[in-house]
Amino acid sequence: HSYRYAWVSNFIYKYNNIPVISQNTAQSILAFMAAVPSFPVPFLYLFLWLISSIFFLSLFVYGLLYKISGDRRKSIIGLAIFMIGNTAFSANHIIIIDSGSPYLLNGYSDTLFGVFSIFFILFLNGSLINGGKSRLNLFVLLCLIVSFNFYCAPQNILLIPLLIFCIYIFNLKELNIKPGFLVFWLFVLSCSSLISVPQGGMLTPPSLIQDVSFPGVMSPLGAGVKKGLSIMPGVPFGYGWFGHTKSGMPDLEFAKVYVKTGQGEIEFLNQILWKLEEFFVTSLRIHVFPILGILFLIFKCDKIPERFGLNASMLKLRKIGLCGGFLFAAGFILCFSFVLNGYKWELTRFLIPGISIGMFGFSLAVINFETERKSSRFLQHFIIAIFVFGGPAVNLVGTSSVNAYHLMSNGLVAPVLFEIIGSGPVVK
Numbered sequence: 001h002s003y004r005y006a007w008v009s010n011f012i013y014k015y016n017n018i019p020v021i022s023q024n025t026a027q028s029i030l031a032f033m034a035a036v037p038s039f040p041v042p043f044l045y046l047f048l049w050l051i052s053s054i055f056f057l058s059l060f061v062y063g064l065l066y067k068i069s070g071d072r073r074k075s076i077i078g079l080a081i082f083m084i085g086n087t088a089f090s091a092n093h094i095i096i097i098d099s100g101s102p103y104l105l106n107g108y109s110d111t112l113f114g115v116f117s118i119f120f121i122l123f124l125n126g127s128l129i130n131g132g133k134s135r136l137n138l139f140v141l142l143c144l145i146v147s148f149n150f151y152c153a154p155q156n157i158l159l160i161p162l163l164i165f166c167i168y169i170f171n172l173k174e175l176n177i178k179p180g181f182l183v184f185w186l187f188v189l190s191c192s193s194l195i196s197v198p199q200g201g202m203l204t205p206p207s208l209i210q211d212v213s214f215p216g217v218m219s220p221l222g223a224g225v226k227k228g229l230s231i232m233p234g235v236p237f238g239y240g241w242f243g244h245t246k247s248g249m250p251d252l253e254f255a256k257v258y259v260k261t262g263q264g265e266i267e268f269l270n271q272i273l274w275k276l277e278e279f280f281v282t283s284l285r286i287h288v289f290p291i292l293g294i295l296f297l298i299f300k301c302d303k304i305p306e307r308f309g310l311n312a313s314m315l316k317l318r319k320i321g322l323c324g325g326f327l328f329a330a331g332f333i334l335c336f337s338f339v340l341n342g343y344k345w346e347l348t349r350f351l352i353p354g355i356s357i358g359m360f361g362f363s364l365a366v367i368n369f370e371t372e373r374k375s376s377r378f379l380q381h382f383i384i385a386i387f388v389f390g391g392p393a394v395n396l397v398g399t400s401s402v403n404a405y406h407l408m409s410n411g412l413v414a415p416v417l418f419e420i421i422g423s424g425p426v427v428k
Helices: 002-015 026-035 042-069 072-084 109-130 135-152 154-170 180-199 253-261 265-285 288-299 317-337 345-372 374-409 413-420
Strands: 229-231 338-340
Touching: 002 026, 002 042, 026 042, 026 109, 026 135, 042 072, 042 109, 042 345, 042 413, 072 345, 072 374, 109 135, 109 154, 109 180, 109 317, 109 345, 135 154, 135 180, 154 180, 154 317, 154 345, 265 288, 265 317, 288 317, 288 345, 317 338, 317 345, 338 345, 345 374, 374 413
Parallel strands: none
Antiparallel strands: 229 338
């Protein structure tokens, strides 16, 4: 995929024009911006933007955890859980996002921009509801954030209306929130859409898409033979170590045979109910820690204000948890139930906002448990080490070691290095 994004960056550099294509272009645009005052080295710039995104997202999450807990050591533990932790209760490494998970191992700056955007929108809404800041300034800032999401996290655009509605409903009685809040957001979304939709991205209509004729560029018509929205139960995921991950996609071949041919009815009836139950339980298991985090935010956080408290201009943690619960439920239902134009893995991106809020809540839960249950610290640290950090850590070290050995034993270190600092794909 890096080759595709590098090619788009070089395309912009050569023609001084951003192509209107049906894929995320944010990181390609950023790589192009780095090339303008220097020279095009797209792979290097993509890498630098990626590690910068990881670094600044880590700073943001650490600052947020420290503001809430007031303890540096525990905030670092919480940060490690958010950035490095498994979402599944498993000693294996479970990959639940198509661009890679956990966030430290994610390969796209676009995904990390989207994670940051959700948190920023949540807290800016706190300022919007409670007042104290210029609405014009908030309008411009939110328009910039939402517009950028069209190019890096279009799933956020489709989920933001749900997020705004949740914030409105949850604050309706307590803060006497006015309908003008919804009107304000209607203007934000309308202005951002008018600016961004014609410029390309996954939400741009097919009639506006350019044919750039480059292998790998995504098509709005999809990746499969069957077009449109169709039912396919199960949330896709990967698992494994040392770079050899296996697909966790459900096996429904028996159901496909029955649907297509009408044969195998007995086999279909024998298996379908058990398979659906298995898929559903497994899909919940691979998200168990975000689910626990959301439940902690909703039912526990506001009951311990002496340890957890946000600035008055921010939304309460319980309301953040409720928003996260609705976002997770919406993403889970969509990803579990359907396949769109042959895309299934890509639908996992709709789970990212809910997962992010959930892992934030789980980080706070661990910090709270660390404070409350001092006598159980050894058991807690053991469980976290094995089931939260174990899989991703082993996979990171193992895959890096295997790749390093492969490069050195085959004399590929210099060629790969020159490719990284080279001019990238040729644009004709």
